Amino acid sequence: AQTVTQSQPEMSVQEAETVTLSCTYDTSENNYYLFWYKQPPSRQMILVIRQEAYKQQNATENRFSVNFQKAAKSFSLKISDSQLGDTAMYFCAFVYNQGGKLIFGQGTELSVKP
Amino acid sequence: KAGVTQTPRYLIKTRGQQVTLSCSPISGHRSVSWYQQTPGQGLQFLFEYFSETQRNKGNFPGRFSGRQFSNSRSEMNVSTLELGDSALYLCASSVGQAKNIQYFGAGTRLSVL
Numbered sequence: 001a002q003t004v005t006q007s008q009p010e011m012s013v014q015e016a017e018t019v020t021l022s023c024t025y026d027t028s029e030n031n032y033y034l035f036w037y038k039q040p041p042s043r044q045m046i047l048v049i050r051q052e053a054y055k056q057q058n059a060t061e062n063r064f065s066v067n068f069q070k071a072a073k074s075f076s077l078k079i080s081d082s083q084l085g086d087t088a089m090y091f092c093a094f095v096y097n098q099g100g101k102l103i104f105g106q107g108t109e110l111s112v113k114p
Numbered sequence: 115k116a117g118v119t120q121t122p123r124y125l126i127k128t129r130g131q132q133v134t135l136s137c138s139p140i141s142g143h144r145s146v147s148w149y150q151q152t153p154g155q156g157l158q159f160l161f162e163y164f165s166e167t168q169r170n171k172g173n174f175p176g177r178f179s180g181r182q183f184s185n186s187r188s189e190m191n192v193s194t195l196e197l198g199d200s201a202l203y204l205c206a207s208s209v210g211q212a213k214n215i216q217y218f219g220a221g222t223r224l225s226v227l
Contacts, residue, residue, distance in 0.1 A: 033213055045204065045218035052213065091157065099212030100147050100162035101170040107156060 002027045004094050006105035013082045014113055020067075021077045021108045023092030032096035034068070036077045039107075040088040048090070051075065082112045115141055118207050118219035125224045132193040135222045139186050139207030145169075146188040147216060148180060151202040160203075163188050164210050192224075200226045 004025045013019035025034070036048040051059045051068050058066050063080045079086055092105040119138040127133050139146050147170075148160040159172040163182035182188045186207070192199055202223050206216035 031212075035215075037218075042220075043202065044220050045206075047215050047217075050215060095212050097212060099208065099210065099214060100145050100164060100216075101159050101172070102147070102149070102157075102206070102216060103159065104149075104157040 002029070002094060002096070002103050004092050004103050004105040006090075006092055006108050008108045009106070010109045010111070012111040012113055013079075015082055015084060017082055018078060018080045019082055019110065021079075021090050021092075021110065023075045023077070023105055025073050025075065025092070025094050025103075025105075027073070027094065027096065029096040032094060033099075034066075034075045035093045035095070035102070036064070036066070036075075037091045037093060037104075038086075038088045039091065040085075045091075049077065079110075084112050084114060086110060087112045118205060118217050120203075120205055120219035120222050122222060123220065125222060126227060127195050127224065128227050129195055129197060131195050132191065133195060133224060135190045135192075135203055135205075135224075137188045137190070137205035137207075137219060139188070139205075140217055143207035143209055143217075144186055145208045145210040145214075145216075146182055146186065147206045147208075148188070148190050149204045149206070150174075151204055151221070152200075157204075160190065195226045197226050200224060 034051045093102045145164045147162040162170040180190045202221045206218045208214040208216045
């Protein structure tokens with residue numbers, strides 16, 4: 001069975017600082033995709049970043065980057081220069097095969113403090 | 115392009131009733147997935163429809179069902195509602211492959227009294 005684990009239920013960071021959210025997953029699949037989604041208090045889920053498992057290069061999107069360690073099945077998200085608008089629940093997710101079935105972690109609630 | 119639209123945004127039902135939720139995907143998207151979000155269980159996959167066929171199914175009882183129309187719009191139905199069905203129901207649409215991003219709607223908040 002495929003599982004995703006986020007071991008940090010809550011985190012906080014000062015504005016402008018850097019924070020890293022952890023995610024580990026378990027799968028026997030070789031081809032899959034990993035995502036970080038953000039769900040602000042308004043609750044619309046938004047994609048933050050995507051990583052293809054067959055790519056060794058870590059994905060980056062502006063202030064967001066990942067540290068993808070395939071052998072360790074680890075997929076952490078680094079947020080640089082944190083902003084108040086980054087306050088949200090962050091979900092790590094995994095999909096494989098045909099797609100359509102995202103498997104989510106339990107989420108990390110991130111608070112950015114002024 | 116318009117985003118994923120879910121209706122209604124809020125619903126209040128009583129135990130034993132049934133409910134239908136609707137999801138209109140982004141134009142051109144053929145896949146619609148449904149998720150249940152609760153504080154205790156987190157985000158759980160219900161099912162996915164692709165080109166009017168159920169392609170994936172989660173571990174939910176048969177009271178939860180869905181369908182997809184030729185225009186890719188999808189509906190989810192829950193029969194004989196239980197208190198534990200109270201949740202935020204999210205739908206997401208995508209082009210249809212694993213690599214494709216799923217775009218989420220704002221959700222339908224269902225409260226069962």
